[in-house]
Amino acid sequence: MTAIRNQTATTSLDVEGLRADFPILHQQVNGHRLAYLDSAASSQRPRAVIDAITHYYEHDHANVHRGVHTLSHRATDAYEGAREKVRSFLNAASTKEIVFTRGTTEAINLVANSLGASLRSGDEIVLTELEHHANIVPWQMLAERTGVELRVIPINDAGELILDDYPDMLNSRTRLVSVAQVSNALGTINPLDRILRPARDRGILTLVDGAQAIPHMPVDVRALDCDFYAFSGHKMCGPTGIGALYAREAVLSELPPWQGGGDMILTVSFSGTTYNELPYRFEAGTPNIAGAAGLGAAIDYLDNIGMAAIENYEAELLAYATEAMAAVQDVQLIGTAEQKAGVLSFNLDAIHAHDLGTILDHQGVAIRTGHHCAMPVMEHFGIAGTARASLAFYNTRADIDQLIEALQVAREMLR
Amino acid sequence: MTETADLKELYRRTVLEHSREPHHFGRLDSADHSATGHNPLCGDKCTVYLQLEDDSIANIAFEGAGCAICMASASIMTDTVHGRRIGEAETAATDVLDAFDRDAGIESLHGDMAALGGVRDFPTRIRCATLPWKTLAAALLRSPETVTTETTS
Numbered sequence: 052m053t054a055i056r057n058q059t060a061t062t063s064l065d066v067e068g069l070r071a072d073f074p075i076l077h078q079q080v081n082g083h084r085l086a087y088l089d090s091a092a093s094s095q096r097p098r099a100v101i102d103a104i105t106h107y108y109e110h111d112h113a114n115v116h117r118g119v120h121t122l123s124h125r126a127t128d129a130y131e132g133a134r135e136k137v138r139s140f141l142n143a144a145s146t147k148e149i150v151f152t153r154g155t156t157e158a159i160n161l162v163a164n165s166l167g168a169s170l171r172s173g174d175e176i177v178l179t180e181l182e183h184h185a186n187i188v189p190w191q192m193l194a195e196r197t198g199v200e201l202r203v204i205p206i207n208d209a210g211e212l213i214l215d216d217y218p219d220m221l222n223s224r225t226r227l228v229s230v231a232q233v234s235n236a237l238g239t240i241n242p243l244d245r246i247l248r249p250a251r252d253r254g255i256l257t258l259v260d261g262a263q264a265i266p267h268m269p270v271d272v273r274a275l276d277c278d279f280y281a282f283s284g285h286k287m288c289g290p291t292g293i294g295a296l297y298a299r300e301a302v303l304s305e306l307p308p309w310q311g312g313g314d315m316i317l318t319v320s321f322s323g324t325t326y327n328e329l330p331y332r333f334e335a336g337t338p339n340i341a342g343a344a345g346l347g348a349a350i351d352y353l354d355n356i357g358m359a360a361i362e363n364y365e366a367e368l369l370a371y372a373t374e375a376m377a378a379v380q381d382v383q384l385i386g387t388a389e390q391k392a393g394v395l396s397f398n399l400d401a402i403h404a405h406d407l408g409t410i411l412d413h414q415g416v417a418i419r420t421g422h423h424c425a426m427p428v429m430e431h432f433g434i435a436g437t438a439r440a441s442l443a444f445y446n447t448r449a450d451i452d453q454l455i456e457a458l459q460v461a462r463e464m465l466r
Numbered sequence: 467m468t469e470t471a472d473l474k475e476l477y478r479r480t481v482l483e484h485s486r487e488p489h490h491f492g493r494l495d496s497a498d499h500s501a502t503g504h505n506p507l508c509g510d511k512c513t514v515y516l517q518l519e520d521d522s523i524a525n526i527a528f529e530g531a532g533c534a535i536c537m538a539s540a541s542i543m544t545d546t547v548h549g550r551r552i553g554e555a556e557t558a559a560t561d562v563l564d565a566f567d568r569d570a571g572i573e574s575l576h577g578d579m580a581a582l583g584g585v586r587d588f589p590t591r592i593r594c595a596t597l598p599w600k601t602l603a604a605a606l607l608r609s610p611e612t613v614t615t616e617t618t619s
Contacts, residue, residue, distance in 0.1 A: 403533035405508050406477075409588060413473050421508055435509035435531055464477055465534065 064364045069356065070445050072097035083415025086450040091235055091394055091441030092419050093285050094266060096349070100288055103348035107341050114337055116314060130340045133347030134330075137295050140350045141280060142271040147329040148303060150296045151338055155262040156185040158281035158296035159229070161333060162258055163189035164309035166227065172198030175224045177250075179204040179212055180431060181234040181241070184424040186260045190229065199226070204246075206431055210237040210386035218249050227256045232264035236425035236439070237386025238369075238394025240264075247277055256302065262286055262294075266443065267365055267392050269358040278302045284342065289349035293342030296333075303329055310335040361444045365393045368442055372451045379458050385437050393442030396423075399458060402465050404438040410464060411438075414457040416450075475584030476591070477534060484578065485534035488541035490548065494527035501609045503530075503601030505593055505616045510536040512598050514543075514605040522551050528601075533594050535585060540598035542578040552606060559603040566592050 070076055075095050078085050087095060107129055113122035115130045134146045143149060152158040170176075176190050180203055190201055202220050205213050221228070228250040233240050247257045258279035261270060266287040272280045280297040284290055298306075308315055308326055312335035317325045326332045353361070372395055376382050381400035399407055408420035421436040422429045429436055440454055494500075494515035502513045512530030516523055526544045530536075543562075547555040562579060565571035572583045585595045593615040604613045 403509075403531075405510075405533040405591070405594065406535070409476065409591060410473060435511070464473060465482065 064356070064360055064444060066364070066445065066447055069097075070447070072099065072352075073445055074098060074101070076445060080415045080417070081413045083413075084449075084453065086416045086446075086453040088440040088442065088446065088450060088454060089417045089419050090266070090286070090443035090446075091263060091423075091439065093291070094288050094443055095445065096288050096290070096345075097352050099352050100290065100345050100348045104290060104341050104345045107344040111344075112340070115340055116331075126340055129344040129347070130338065133343035133350075136347040136350045137297075140270070140354065141297050142273050143297050144273065145300055148297055148300050150298065150303075150330040150333040151343055152281075152294050152296055153292050153339070154283035154285070154294035155260060155281045156189075156283075158279075158294060159185055159258070159260065160189045161296055161309050162227075162229075162279055162281075162298075163193045165306040165333070166256070167193040167197060167199075168307055170197050170199050170226055173224055174199045174226045175202055175222070176200070177202045177204065177217075177220055177225060177228040177230075179230050179241070180206045180427050181210070181212065181237065181239060182229075182231055182425065182427070183235050183260065183262070184426070185262075186229055186231060186258075187427070200224075203427075204230075206239075206428070208432075209388050210234065210239045210428070211388045211390075212239075212241055212246070214242070214245055217246070221249060221253050221255060225250075225253070225255050227258060229258040229260070231260040231262075232270075233261075233267070233392045233394075234386070234425070234428070235263045235394070236423040236428045236437070237388065237396050238263075238391040238441075239386060239388035240390040240392055242390070243275055243277075247275060251276055263392065263394075266353075266361075267358075268362040272297050284346040284349060287349055288352060290339075290342045290345035293339045293346050295346075300329065303333075306333075308332050308335070312336045314338070356444065364444055365442055368446060368448070368451070369393045369395075371448055372440070372442065372454075375451055375455050379455060379462075381462065382458070385432055385434070393446075395440045395442075396437040397439075398434065398437055399461060402461060404436045406465060407438045407458075407461055410461040411454070411457045414453070414460060416454050416457045418454070472584075472587060476588055478581045478584060480578050480581035481534060481538040481584075484538035484541035488528075488537050488544075490527045490541070490544035491529060492527050493529055494525055496525060497527070499605045499608050501601050501604035501607075502612045503597045503604070503614065504612050505532075505597055505614055507616050508533070508594065510594055510597050512536065512540050512601055514540075514598065514601045516602075516605050518552065521553075523547055523549060523555055528598065532597070533591075535582065535591050535594040536597055539579075539582055539595045542582070543598045543602055546577060546579065547602065556603065556606055559599045559606075562599045563596055563603075566596050 111125035113126045115127045256278045259277045261282040265282045283294040315335040385396040404420035497515035499516040510532030515527045517525035596615045
């Protein structure tokens, strides 16, 4: 879907202007200009997000909900205002469908626990070989508790899902299909329409792990027609420790709470407790109010740039980077899907990724090395790990050039 | 540039030679002791095989995969303790682990291990250098459990 859109859209990002919004990018690391190429692990924050958090703590902080004093109103407005921003950003129908969580991982764990409570031994959940551990381990834990069985859609050597047998994996026992929109380890953009529709047609619930997609492309949960969509704030220029689960209201309203405590109840008595309405039933305890305020500011910031413009710019940068990497002798790109987001996973000759990471760091280039919390993907390729450079809209060709130069130094040094 | 100089301290010639062609690399079928070390976060893995005779290490080998620092350290480790008495090998392992554990101790490294002294300036890589030695210590004890140097305690 991206390729077609890219051909027709024009790129008009003032990247240097945007970079000026990110204080952290303007520093020397180990005596070199910082080339931050690790946004798939965590993005950086613009001044607007940092200011929103500071402003919140300096002016508006109190506990949310039920407070009669002014600050509590302001804090509630900040928190609920952020919920509305998330709703709008995802094009969800209602804020009742937006549950704040600590991030993608907690959002998936919420579903694994709340939906999991109604699953029985022999029920099936479909995952893919591309998943991050956050979309594997909660289901394995559920499998241990309940006896549900996990089915896994395999990948080919380009890092694309092999969907030929997928329709046959769905049967009367299938309860959920849970799949990443974009692979964190390889950057593959999965064809969600081909995955979600067959499930929807059979009345099977669907969950999309959007952690690696939402920072890089427009997301519309109603167009996707998924039942759950999970994402993290810190990968989209927001704070750490905040994220959200979108859940279709008709589905969420049937699920039991998963954590008990304050805020998620209407009344508590030792003769019985009544739970709060959506989405509060799923938010026990004082939430991450400042985090939500920061996430709201991040959404405003991204909205202002425009996700389609970000998607187009990053596609161009990825094409530039892919070509530049291919020209480096002995580089093997891992993950060569036709539809890719800004991730370059690679190995350089026989050099271990950790050695590469150290040498690159000494030249100011920040990349990630290892299995990227996707060990089944590494297993597929028969490797222990990769070096991974990942892009964001604040990256430039200068960052890529610095990476390439650093790779040449690594080749020289470890030759 | 000082950065490059630092890196050359980490990847000294001796280290690179050992990592490219590690000594005693492979499986030892006659082994009577073995243990495996694994650092799951960075992926370094090594299995140390020992054949003990008359209270000495008559034969030693290791296999595994890891970064240059880990492979070099493993290779140097096998050279260091091959033919040595068990007690000496235990002491050597303790000395190396202690040397990396405390800043001041790096100078106590000798032989080819001294070439790994540059690791001191790269705290996240110390675990790579110590893994083979901790695995050796485990092999001498016939530890059935996989050891790791990723958690420091």
